[in-house]
Amino acid sequence: MFRYIVRRLLQMVLTFFGATFIVYALMFAVQDDPIQALVGERPITESQRAALTERYHLDDNFFAQYWYYMKGLLTGDFGTSMTNRKVSSMLADAWPVTMRLALLAIVIAATIAILAGVVSGIRRGSIFDNATLVITLIVLAMPIVVLAPLAQLVFGIKLGWFPATAGKNATLWQLLLPAGVLASLVVATELRVTRASVAENLRADYVRTARAKGLTGARVIGVHVLRNSLIPVITLIGVDLGALMSGAIVTEKVFNIPGVGFNLFRGIRTEDGPLVVGFVSVLVIVFLVVNLVVDLLYAALDPRIRYE
Amino acid sequence: MTPVTDIKAQMDVLPGLDPRAPLLHVDDLRVEFRTRDGVAKAVNGATFYLNAGETLAILGESGCGKSVTAQAVMGILDSPPGHVTGGRVLYRGVDLLKLGEKDRRKVRANRIAMIFQDALSALNPVYTVGFQLAELFRKHRGMSRASSKLRSIELLDQVRIPAAKDRINDYPHQFSGGMRQRVMIAMALALDPEVLIADEPTTALDVTVQAQIMGLLAELQHQRNMGLILITHDMGVVADVADRISVMYAGKIVEEAPVYDIYARPAHPYTKALLESIPRLDHKGRQLNVIRGLPPSLTDIPSGCSFHPRCGYAREICRGDQPPPSYQIAPHRIASCHFIREVLGV
Amino acid sequence: MSDTSILAAEVPAVGRPRSLAGDAWHDLRRSKVFWVALVLIVVILLMAAWPSLFTSADPRECVLSRQHKPAGGSAIFGYDFQGCDVYAKTVYGARYSIIVGVFATLIAGLIGAAFGLSAGFFGGWIDAVLSRFVDVMLGIPLLLGAIVLAKRLSSDPASNGVFAVTVTLGLLGWTTAARVMRSSVIAAKNQDYVAAARMLGAGNSRLLFRHILPNSMASFIVVLTILLGINIASEATLSFLGIGLKGDAISWGIAISEATGYVRVAAGPLIWPSLFLAATVLAFIMLGDAVRDAFDPKLR
Numbered sequence: 001m002f003r004y005i006v007r008r009l010l011q012m013v014l015t016f017f018g019a020t021f022i023v024y025a026l027m028f029a030v031q032d033d034p035i036q037a038l039v040g041e042r043p044i045t046e047s048q049r050a051a052l053t054e055r056y057h058l059d060d061n062f063f064a065q066y067w068y069y070m071k072g073l074l075t076g077d078f079g080t081s082m083t084n085r086k087v088s089s090m091l092a093d094a095w096p097v098t099m100r101l102a103l104l105a106i107v108i109a110a111t112i113a114i115l116a117g118v119v120s121g122i123r124r125g126s127i128f129d130n131a132t133l134v135i136t137l138i139v140l141a142m143p144i145v146v147l148a149p150l151a152q153l154v155f156g157i158k159l160g161w162f163p164a165t166a167g168k169n170a171t172l173w174q175l176l177l178p179a180g181v182l183a184s185l186v187v188a189t190e191l192r193v194t195r196a197s198v199a200e201n202l203r204a205d206y207v208r209t210a211r212a213k214g215l216t217g218a219r220v221i222g223v224h225v226l227r228n229s230l231i232p233v234i235t236l237i238g239v240d241l242g243a244l245m246s247g248a249i250v251t252e253k254v255f256n257i258p259g260v261g262f263n264l265f266r267g268i269r270t271e272d273g274p275l276v277v278g279f280v281s282v283l284v285i286v287f288l289v290v291n292l293v294v295d296l297l298y299a300a301l302d303p304r305i306r307y308e
Numbered sequence: 309m310t311p312v313t314d315i316k317a318q319m320d321v322l323p324g325l326d327p328r329a330p331l332l333h334v335d336d337l338r339v340e341f342r343t344r345d346g347v348a349k350a351v352n353g354a355t356f357y358l359n360a361g362e363t364l365a366i367l368g369e370s371g372c373g374k375s376v377t378a379q380a381v382m383g384i385l386d387s388p389p390g391h392v393t394g395g396r397v398l399y400r401g402v403d404l405l406k407l408g409e410k411d412r413r414k415v416r417a418n419r420i421a422m423i424f425q426d427a428l429s430a431l432n433p434v435y436t437v438g439f440q441l442a443e444l445f446r447k448h449r450g451m452s453r454a455s456s457k458l459r460s461i462e463l464l465d466q467v468r469i470p471a472a473k474d475r476i477n478d479y480p481h482q483f484s485g486g487m488r489q490r491v492m493i494a495m496a497l498a499l500d501p502e503v504l505i506a507d508e509p510t511t512a513l514d515v516t517v518q519a520q521i522m523g524l525l526a527e528l529q530h531q532r533n534m535g536l537i538l539i540t541h542d543m544g545v546v547a548d549v550a551d552r553i554s555v556m557y558a559g560k561i562v563e564e565a566p567v568y569d570i571y572a573r574p575a576h577p578y579t580k581a582l583l584e585s586i587p588r589l590d591h592k593g594r595q596l597n598v599i600r601g602l603p604p605s606l607t608d609i610p611s612g613c614s615f616h617p618r619c620g621y622a623r624e625i626c627r628g629d630q631p632p633p634s635y636q637i638a639p640h641r642i643a644s645c646h647f648i649r650e651v652l653g654v
Numbered sequence: 655m656s657d658t659s660i661l662a663a664e665v666p667a668v669g670r671p672r673s674l675a676g677d678a679w680h681d682l683r684r685s686k687v688f689w690v691a692l693v694l695i696v697v698i699l700l701m702a703a704w705p706s707l708f709t710s711a712d713p714r715e716c717v718l719s720r721q722h723k724p725a726g727g728s729a730i731f732g733y734d735f736q737g738c739d740v741y742a743k744t745v746y747g748a749r750y751s752i753i754v755g756v757f758a759t760l761i762a763g764l765i766g767a768a769f770g771l772s773a774g775f776f777g778g779w780i781d782a783v784l785s786r787f788v789d790v791m792l793g794i795p796l797l798l799g800a801i802v803l804a805k806r807l808s809s810d811p812a813s814n815g816v817f818a819v820t821v822t823l824g825l826l827g828w829t830t831a832a833r834v835m836r837s838s839v840i841a842a843k844n845q846d847y848v849a850a851a852r853m854l855g856a857g858n859s860r861l862l863f864r865h866i867l868p869n870s871m872a873s874f875i876v877v878l879t880i881l882l883g884i885n886i887a888s889e890a891t892l893s894f895l896g897i898g899l900k901g902d903a904i905s906w907g908i909a910i911s912e913a914t915g916y917v918r919v920a921a922g923p924l925i926w927p928s929l930f931l932a933a934t935v936l937a938f939i940m941l942g943d944a945v946r947d948a949f950d951p952k953l954r
Contacts, residue, residue, distance in 0.1 A: 011789070018790030026802045137687075137943065141936030143887035145894040145907055146928040149914045153921055203386070205429040211384040212424075213444055213495070214416035227434050242795030249797065250894060254914060268801060269896050276805070280798050288793050303479040304433055 004299050012292045019284055020073065024066050027277055055079065055274070073285065078278035081267070087278035090263055097168070098252070098259035101175055102244050105182035106237065113187050114233065117194025121229070122221065124199055132195070136188035144185060144247045148254040151181045165256040178255040185247045186240040193236055197229040204228070231302050238294030245283050322402055322411060329401030331535045332358040332381075332420070332503050337395035339373070339380050339559075341606075342388065348606040350376040352559035352614075353395070358503065361533040363526075365546040365567075367582070368556035369603050374539045377556070378505045382422050383412050399503070417444060421496035425508040427488035431480035437464075437491050438476035444498045463494040467524060486517035490524065497528060504529070505537045510545065522549055543586055547571060552640065555579045558604050558614040560631075563643040575643035575652050577619045613645070621647045678872070678948040688944035694937035701745055702752040711742035713904055724922075734913065734923035744926045747906040750899055751934060754820050755886040761824025762831055762885075763878050769828065770835025770874075775843065775862055785836070791829045797891065799826045804897045814903040819892055823885045834877045838870035845869070876946045883938030890931050906931040 044052075057068045072078065078087035120129040155177055156164030166174035201207065202225055210224045248261035256262075260279065267275035299305045339351035351373045358364050368374045379385045381397050383404065397404040404415060424430035432440060438460050445456035457476065464472035467490040480488055489509060496504055506525065510518035526549050529536045540546060546553055546567065553570050555563040555578060563576035574580040581599045601618040604610055610617055616626040625646050626632070634644045637652075645651060682688050701708055716738035724732045731740035773784040800822050807818035842848060848865050856865070892898030893907025900908070906927040913924035 014786060015790050015793040018787070019793035022790065023794060023799070023802055026799070026806055137940060138936065141883065141939045142932050143890055143935060145887075145890050145910050146932045149910060149917065149924055150928055152914075153917050153924060157918060158921075205424060205426060206432040208379075208384055208386075209424060209430045209492075209495075210432070212382050212416055212422045214413045214418060215443070215447060216413065219447065224432050224435075228432070231434075242798075245795050246797030246891070250891060264801075265895060268805070276801065280802055283798055284794055287795055291793075302434060304481050 081275035082272040094260045104179035109183035109187040113190035117191045120195040121198025140188040238291040326401035333398040335396045338393045358535040363536040365538045365550035373559035420503040421501040422505040427492045467494045565641045681948040691940035701748040709742045711739045713742040713746040732922045754889040758823035758885045759882045762828035766828035766831025769832035774836040774839030814901040815899045842866045842869040879942035883935040
C-alpha cells in the first residue's frame, strides 16, 4: 500500500507539472503580444499593460515566467481579473455553488448507473437491457449544448415541472434539473461499465463458488458480484469529473447558476484572460487531485493492488 | 466452541429424506446447453452412485461433460444456457432436481459440497479468506462474527495452514497455490457435508503439492466417513486414491468398475485406449498408443455408440441407432459395449 | 479449463469458418443500428456537400421584420430572432460541423497512430516517455484545454475560427486513439506469427506495416469513429461558449447559443439545430458502437 501511494504521488507530481506547463505554454508561448492575447480586443492603457507585464513577469524568460506562475498557484495566488477582483476570492464565492451542483450530479448519476447497470448486467438480452442500451446510446450522443437548453425548455418552461433557472442561493430543488443535465453527461458511460463488469463477474469462478456455498441469490449478487463490479465504476468517477467541469460551464450559464463554470463562461465572453487562466489552472489542479484520491480509493477497494 | 447444529435436524424434515437410503444416486442425468448456434448435449444419461466413506473417480477427457455433471448435481449450472433436461439426482432418497430453490440451497455446502480446480479464481479476490469462510457459519448456522471467526481458524488449522490465526485476514492472492487449495478444502468441509465433489482439485498444482493435497483429502475423508467424487482426467491420481472408477465419454458413463479391475482388465475400448496411452517405464522404446481422432463435438454426437468413429473394435452394429446396452460383467462392474468379450480378451 | 469453457469454444464452430473481418461484416449487415447510422451519415454528408439540394433559401438572408415569425413557405422551421430562415441555417450548419469533425479527427488519428505505434512497437524507454506524456495530456480535461488553446489560436479577429477549432480539437483529442493503438500493437506484436515473420528476417517497417498495423486497425477505427462524433459535439460546445466558430460561419453551436436567449419567445430556433446536432453525433457514435460489437462479440 505504502509503495503504491508513493508511486502514485510521484506520478501525480509529474502529471501536475506537465499539465500545468502545457496549459501555461498554450497560453503564453510564441505569442506576439501576450498582453493583447490576454485581454482580447479591448483597449488597454499603458498602466494596465505595465501591471500585466509585472504580474505575469513577461519581461523574464519563459521558464522564469512558468516558475512565477507555479509559485502563485501553489501559494493560492491565482491572479486578479480584469474587473480588479482577486481570482481567489471569486473562486471562494463560486466554489460552494458548483460543489453542490456537482455532488448532486454525481449522486444522481451513480445511483441510476449502478441500479440500472446491475439489472442490465444480470438480465442481459432482456427488454430492460435492450431499452437501457438504446437510451444510453442516445444520452451518450447528446452534447451538453443540446441537453442543457432543451431540458430547460421542456422540463422548466413547457412542462413547468422544475424551476427553469436557479439563482445564487439555489435550493436543492432548484438545482435538481441542472444536476440531472450534468448527470446525464456521465451516467451513460458509468451504466455501460457497470453492466459490462457485472456481466463479466457473473461468469467468474468465484460466483460459482459462492453459489456452491448455498448462499442466496441476493447475497451472491449483492456481496460477491457487486463489490468486484464497482471497482472499475469508482475509477470512472475521477475521469468523469473532467466531463462534469466542462458540462458545468454550459449548464451553469444556461440555468444562471453563479458557480465556477458561470464565471469562466463570463470570463471567456468578456475576454478576461487573467480570469480564464486562473480558473482553468485551478480546475486542472482539482481534476488531478481528485484523480489521485480516486486512485487511492481504488487501492482501498481492490486488495490485489494494495499489496502489489 | 462447538456450534449448535440444529440445521441438520431441520433438514431432516425434507420430504422423503431417508437416512438409510443410498448416499447419492445419479440416474440417467441429461444436461443441454442451448445457444444461438445450436444445442450442445453435454450430459447424455449419466448414471452412477456413491456410498459413504467411498471415493468414486469420474474419469474423462476435457469436454466430456464431467464438470457439467458435477455442477448439475450441485444445482449451480449456468442457466441459461445450461438446462437439466432429464434424470434424477437422489440424495438419501430425495430427488434434488425436484426441490425448490430454498431447499436446494440448504443442501449445498451442508450436505453436498464442492471444490474447484483453480482456487485462485474460485475464491473471491476482494474478500479475506476469513470472511469467505465465516460467511458459511454466519449464513447457514446463524453464528456470530466472533464465534464464526474462531471456527474458521480451527478449520484452517485442520487443513494444516501454518499460523492460521494470522492468515485468516489475508486475501486469496497472498497464498501459494497449494495453500489456496487448502483454503478451498476448508471451505467445502466447513459444514460437515456427507458428499464432497472435487473437480480436478490438483490439476493446477505442482506435482509435489498435488500429492500433499490428495493426501490431505484422503485423510479428511477417512476421518469424516465422507463420500468423495473425484473428477479428473489424470489416471495416475485415480489409481492412488479411488475405490471405484466411472469412465465418461461424450456425456455418458461407458464403464464403471473397482479401481484394480479397471487397471488390470478394462472392458470398454475407450478405457483400454486411455490406459494404453499412458507412458510406462516397462514399455520403454515401444511406440505409444494414442487414441485416434478428437472427442466428438457436443452439438453433433455420433449415432449409436458415440465412440465408434475412434474405436478399433467398431462394427456395423456400433453405428446403428441404438447405443450399446450396459452389460453387467461382474458385481460392481458395468460396461457399455457390444464387444466386451473381445476387449476383455475372453 | 472447465468443461463449460471448452464447450463455449466448440459451439460456434458450426458451419463454414470465416475470417475475423468477414465475421464482423456478417454481423454488421444484420445490425439495425449500423444501417440507421449509415443512412443518417449519408444524409448529413449530402447536406454538408450540397446544402442547396435541401433548401433553396439563403441562410444569410435575414430580415428583421420576420423576427420569430412561425413556419411558412419554404421556411418550415420558422425564423429566428434576426429573421433568418431556421431550416436553411440548420441545413447549412452541417458543413462546418463535418469539416471540423473530420479534419480534427484526422489530425488526432495521425498523432495518435504515430504515438501509439512507436510506443507499442519499440517499447522500452520510448514507450515509457511517450506513455508519461499521454498521462500528462490526460491530466487536462478536453474542454478546459480547448478553451485555452482555441482562444490562443483564434487571436485574428477576421478569421471564422474553423482552422483554430480544428487544430485545437486535433491537438487535444488524440490520447485515447494513442492508447488504443499502443495496446493493440503490443497485443499483435506478441502474436506468434509476428515472431515467426521476424525470424524469417522481416525488417521493422515490413513487420509494422504488413503484419502489425492491419491487425491493430479495427479497434483504432472504432475509436476514431466515436471521436468524430465527440469532435462535432465539442465544436458546437466551443462555438456556444464563443471561442469556436464565429463571424459569418454558420454553426449549430452558435445557433443554439443565440436561441437560448429567446427560448421563452420561440423554441424552434433552439430545437432544430439541437436535433440536427444530436442526430449527427448519435450517427457516428452508433456507427462506432455497431462496428465494435461486430468485431468484439464477447459481451453479447
